[in-house]
Amino acid sequence: MSGMANTLPIEITVNGRRRALRVAVHHTLLDVLRDDLRLTGTKECCLVGECGACTVMVDGRIVDSCLMLAVEADGAEILTVEGLAENGRLSPLQQAFLDKGAVQCGFCTPGQLMASHALLEANPNPSLDDIQEGLAGNLCRCGCYVQITDAVLSVAEGGHR
Amino acid sequence: MQTFVYERPATLAEAVALLDAHGPNARLLAGGTDLIIRLRDGSARPGVVIDVKRIAELHPAIREDDGIVTIGATAVVADIAASEPVRRHFEALADAAAVVGSVQIRNRATIGGNICNASPAADTAPSLLVYGAVVVAAGPKGTRRIPIDDFFVRSGVTTLGPSELVVAIEILVPARSTGAVHMRRTRRRGHDLASVTLCCSVDDTGVTRLAYGSVGPRPVLVTDETGVLADPDAPDEAKAAIFERMFAEASPSKRSMRAGPEYRLAMLRVLGNRAVRAAIGRLEAKGRVEA
Ligand SMILES: Cc1cc2nc3c(=O)[nH]c(=O)nc-3n(C[C@H](O)[C@H](O)[C@H](O)COP(=O)(O)OP(=O)(O)OC[C@H]3O[C@@H](n4cnc5c(N)ncnc54)[C@H](O)[C@@H]3O)c2cc1C
Numbered sequence: 001m002s003g004m005a006n007t008l009p010i011e012i013t014v015n016g017r018r019r020a021l022r023v024a025v026h027h028t029l030l031d032v033l034r035d036d037l038r039l040t041g042t043k044e045c046c047l048v049g050e051c052g053a054c055t056v057m058v059d060g061r062i063v064d065s066c067l068m069l070a071v072e073a074d075g076a077e078i079l080t081v082e083g084l085a086e087n088g089r090l091s092p093l094q095q096a097f098l099d100k101g102a103v104q105c106g107f108c109t110p111g112q113l114m115a116s117h118a119l120l121e122a123n124p125n126p127s128l129d130d131i132q133e134g135l136a137g138n139l140c141r142c143g144c145y146v147q148i149t150d151a152v153l154s155v156a157e158g159g160h161r
Numbered sequence: 162m163q164t165f166v167y168e169r170p171a172t173l174a175e176a177v178a179l180l181d182a183h184g185p186n187a188r189l190l191a192g193g194t195d196l197i198i199r200l201r202d203g204s205a206r207p208g209v210v211i212d213v214k215r216i217a218e219l220h221p222a223i224r225e226d227d228g229i230v231t232i233g234a235t236a237v238v239a240d241i242a243a244s245e246p247v248r249r250h251f252e253a254l255a256d257a258a259a260v261v262g263s264v265q266i267r268n269r270a271t272i273g274g275n276i277c278n279a280s281p282a283a284d285t286a287p288s289l290l291v292y293g294a295v296v297v298a299a300g301p302k303g304t305r306r307i308p309i310d311d312f313f314v315r316s317g318v319t320t321l322g323p324s325e326l327v328v329a330i331e332i333l334v335p336a337r338s339t340g341a342v343h344m345r346r347t348r349r350r351g352h353d354l355a356s357v358t359l360c361c362s363v364d365d366t367g368v369t370r371l372a373y374g375s376v377g378p379r380p381v382l383v384t385d386e387t388g389v390l391a392d393p394d395a396p397d398e399a400k401a402a403i404f405e406r407m408f409a410e411a412s413p414s415k416r417s418m419r420a421g422p423e424y425r426l427a428m429l430r431v432l433g434n435r436a437v438r439a440a441i442g443r444l445e446a447k448g449r450v451e452a
Pocket residue numbers: 048049050188189190191192193194195196197213234235260261262263266269270271272273274275276277278282283284285325326327328351352353354355
């Protein structure tokens with residue numbers, strides 16, 4: 001491919017749905033999810049890869065969507081927080097966040113959920129240490145770290161998700 | 162973010178031609194964990210951004226051939242940390258790859274980007290220096306191999322030519338049994354670059370190699386062939402004298418917000434001692450397995 005200026009057509013699969021769209025080449029995946037696709041569950045916060053509020057899964061791996069151009073996602077499979085619930089029912093992980101009081105203002109929650117989801121997919125029985133490492137890229141200004149960790153542990157221990 | 166022309170070459174030849182055509186107006190994009198931040202804050206304003214991630218030559222699987230392990234430039238550090246040949250032969254590089262940023266960062270950050278960004282704090286640099294890695298670079302005149310110690314100049318500057326890009330890193334599997342470890346001091350796990358990085362290897366002839374970063378414009382490699390550091394029974398004063406010589410090149414910035422120079426210099430010695438002990442431990446553990 002060559003000579004692609006300013007906008008470019010891309011095809012991505014978001015939460016199982018194929019989308020063909022034209023994006024500005026300097027817009028991030030975060031911009032396109034929120035502004036073009038109106039999937040505002042993914043949050044914009046630090047924009048420098050430090051807080052994790054913009055965490056989504058791209059081809060099975062979590063990334064900070066503020067540090068990735070939308071054009072780089074061309075052809076990719078994307079999972080956002082909106083894709084965790086099935087048929088209107090929260091996933092066990094989401095329910096655990098509510099049950100354990102892991103949500104205060106809720107701003108970091110989508111990112112925390114995506115990072116926890118990825119952690120549990122890779123490691124269904126994480127230790128406390130694994131959870132702290134797996135969530136090290138997600139800050140919570142309300143300081144719900146203990147409750148978030150509890151929520152992840154409760155789902156892991158339950159052995160179902 | 163200012164707009165630009167986005168190019169996504171599929172071959173190395175196309176990428177080199179683009180670099181050659183656009184000169185300093187072009188910027189290579191790998192994982193973007195350094196570059197996207199600079200595009201957004203305006204400290205980099207390229208007219209053309211060349212995405213290198215779909216160049217087939219840059220992302221073969223990490224492989225071991227004839228005693229050389231080859232890591233493609235766009236290999237992400239998460240995969241390097243998990244790679245079987247890396248963990249087997251270059252445990253300190255696996256250590257380093259595993260502590261870069263957070264999971265989200267490690268899933269994007271490439272080894273090529275880490276060394277080309279040439280931050281003095283780049284975590285993969287000390288172990289690549291200790292293992293004597295070679296940078297394979299391609300440009301209009303073909304391919305050349307640059308020993309990593311000749312690659313780093315200062316923050317953001319390498320000896321790569323203007324139309325060159327990094328294709329791969331090659332590391333020779335050590336001929337001697339070697340134990341090595343990467344250590345760092347950082348303010349907060351998952352978010353911050355290190356205030357001191359240090360890699361140490363000890364081989365079965367008693368040669369100790371140290372590389373340290375974040376305490377000067379570029380990471381530094383030094384060697385002790387006296388055998389004193391590698392000798393667990395050598396007196397502390399003898400070791401301290403050798404460390405003084407090895408750390409002579411450290412000149413931490415007075416202006417950094419991360420840590421003061423006194424702290425960094427003190428921590429360099431602490432990490433040096435710890436890393437030598439840990440490397441000897443790993444060497445001995447190998448001896449037990451091989452015996
Ligand atoms: C929150 C956060 C935490 C971080 N923590 C750490 C850390 O703990 N340790 C650490 O070492 N780093 C850390 N970093 C820095 C960064 O993630 C690494 O330096 C990473 O390896 C850069 O790789 P990249 O692929 O993202 O590079 P990019 O941003 O894509 O590129 C970086 C530079 O290298 C050039 N480049 C890229 N590939 C090539 C190539 N093949 N040939 C020639 N030039 C090339 C680009 O033009 C650019 O100038 C952190 C960054 C963030 C945002």
